[in-house]
Amino acid sequence: MKVLVAVKRVIDYNVKIRVKADHSDVDLTNVKMAMNPFCEIAVEEAVRLKEKGVATEVVAVTVGPKAAQEQLRTALALGADRAIHIETDERAESLAVAKLLAKVVDEEQPGMVILGKQAIDTDNNQTGQMLAALTNLPQGTFASEVTVDGDKVHVTREIDGGLQTVALTLPAIVTTDLRLNEPRYAKLPDIMKAKKKPMDVKTPADLGVEVASKVSLLKVESPAERKGGIKVASVDELIDKLKNEAKVL
């Protein structure tokens, strides 16, 4: 079974962003970029499926600018066999990404597609579900456990009330949650080897997909800052403040 993994280049999760002075967007100049953490988990899961002999090939795909090839190289260093870069400088929203990925699914016919549950820049949490709808495939979102069993996959999902397990017919779409696995680090020799692995570059036009969306970004603002509070010296003072100042007890 071939496994397709979608990875997104995003701001490093440790960076605290700044809003541009003209409120047009967040300022990403000279900001450290990385693979979206949920995508790292997706790559790790695909590679583990290959190590277990369940997957035969792992193909990593990204939609984004030229620089996003760095994240594909990371995926290759982590164990993906080849990569597909769909190159665009336009802001590709989840729907456009899902349409592009649907074309790739059509061409590649994977047995499973693994995506992150959420990109930590837009915080959308949509692409995997949209891809599932467009390809008419079942979805196991927010996965904390994935077990392939014949022509089915069992996905345990992190839901608001606890955990839910669903059985899906393959091919299926899976999106990762934090507890699915702990991603490995790429070793230097693997990083070297990754440079020689194949990478296909295509454009949205090649795939016949329009990237533009009908949603426009009018303004980006910083959230209301909280005023720094005070330190209290004791439990008694804390209780007193909560009762008499904040009036929440």
Added chain:
Amino acid sequence: MSILVLADLHEGQLAGATAHVVAAAKAIGGDIDVLVAGEGVQAAAEAAAKLDGVSKVRVADNAVYAHQLAEPMGALLVELADGYTHVLASASTTGKNVLPRLAALKDVSQLSDVLAVDSADTFKRPIYAGNAIATVKSDDALKVITVRTTGFDAVGDGGSATIEAVDTVVDNAQSSFVKQELAESDRPELGGAKVVISGGRGMGNGENFKLLDGIADKLGAAIGASRAAVDAGFVPNDMQVGQTGKIVAPELYIAVGISGAIQHLAGMKDSKVIVAINKDDEAPIFQVADYGLVGDLFEILPELESKL
């Protein structure tokens, strides 16, 4: 304007989130219908009919909608969405699971986690873990929106909507429910609690979370956790508060042994009053805390419990 709200269910009953989503629908304005889909959901439909501002409740009661699996729910919504200008659901794990399928099948974008309504087509939503708030305008014919419940005060009862059965039954051969392990708790639900007390890695182990129990009992609080505490197996996943967990905005949030990473702050920094208990006086959590207490939680918690 004509709005369809997908009701959230919890074990077959109407979940509290729905009243917040109806409030968001009222802010948009227009006729509001609520869709209750599941199996054995008549009581939930009756509860939804009482929500203020709802004109009609549509009930799809069929085994295929049990557990609100994404595939049949998406197909049902596509059937019912015609004629509506907006389809809303809460940004619960159900809303997030189902609504993007509707959006994709209607070839429209989805706006996730909307926390304010500027007009019928312009909304505010958080990006980058809530470190920026984007104002976005949608020119799509159908607006598909998940609602951050903390952004909208719940509507009360007082409505008397009509209840109408939906006969649409879709096929689903692709997915099936296997099992569910739901956390049992007598405490209030995290999303709706007036007081939340959360423990982090500093709690040391799962057993020590009992130190929070007595305080939670006295305050009627829900108990939450940081990702580190969940990852370490101290407590179950449904307790995680943060960017990729639950979003809470109680009157009082008490963070115990939590450092205050941006991903955690994203889930609780809209709380009215924040208390932080941490032995490291430089911990970033103190930058957002109204009241910080520096010290060892193992000494502070028992004292706090006895003095409350």
